[in-house]
Amino acid sequence: MNTGLFKRLFKDKNLRMSHPRFLIYQELLGAQNPLSPQELYQSLLKKRRKIGLTSIYRSLDLFESLNMVFKIINGSSVKYKLCELKDHHHHIICRSCGHVGVLNFCDISSWSKKVTESTGYQVVDHQLNFYGFCKKCKPLQK
Ligand SMILES: [Zn+2]
Ligand SMILES: [Zn+2]
Numbered sequence: 001m002n003t004g005l006f007k008r009l010f011k012d013k014n015l016r017m018s019h020p021r022f023l024i025y026q027e028l029l030g031a032q033n034p035l036s037p038q039e040l041y042q043s044l045l046k047k048r049r050k051i052g053l054t055s056i057y058r059s060l061d062l063f064e065s066l067n068m069v070f071k072i073i074n075g076s077s078v079k080y081k082l083c084e085l086k087d088h089h090h091h092i093i094c095r096s097c098g099h100v101g102v103l104n105f106c107d108i109s110s111w112s113k114k115v116t117e118s119t120g121y122q123v124v125d126h127q128l129n130f131y132g133f134c135k136k137c138k139p140l141q142k
């Protein structure tokens, strides 16, 4: 998600683009791999930007509610990755290095239909994560 898109999203939702929020966004933007709130805190501190952990947690919660970041829970560790795509998408997470890949397709309409048939629910949303090993960690056998 580029800076223009990020700013527009905040404007559309009438949210204030505070300095800490923007700094946290920038950290996530520059990160290759997902970051934990503590890692964000440390890397901001290294740049002489002291933002409290509470404020980092709150910003990340906000980003998550806006579908701007993807939250990866692995046991007791929680990390966040900035989403490149604004539209609905899924992720695949490497179990070895933690790299997150983006799936820009979603093909579960027949599954949704089955859910409706078996539960009577009208499906409005879903979340689905994939896990595996990336090309670097486990090259496919030829
Ligand atoms: Zn994403
Ligand atoms: Zn990997």
Ligand SMILES: [Zn+2]
Pocket (backbone or CB within 6 Å): 088, 089, 090, 105, 106, 107, 108, 126, 128
């Ligand atoms: Zn989907």
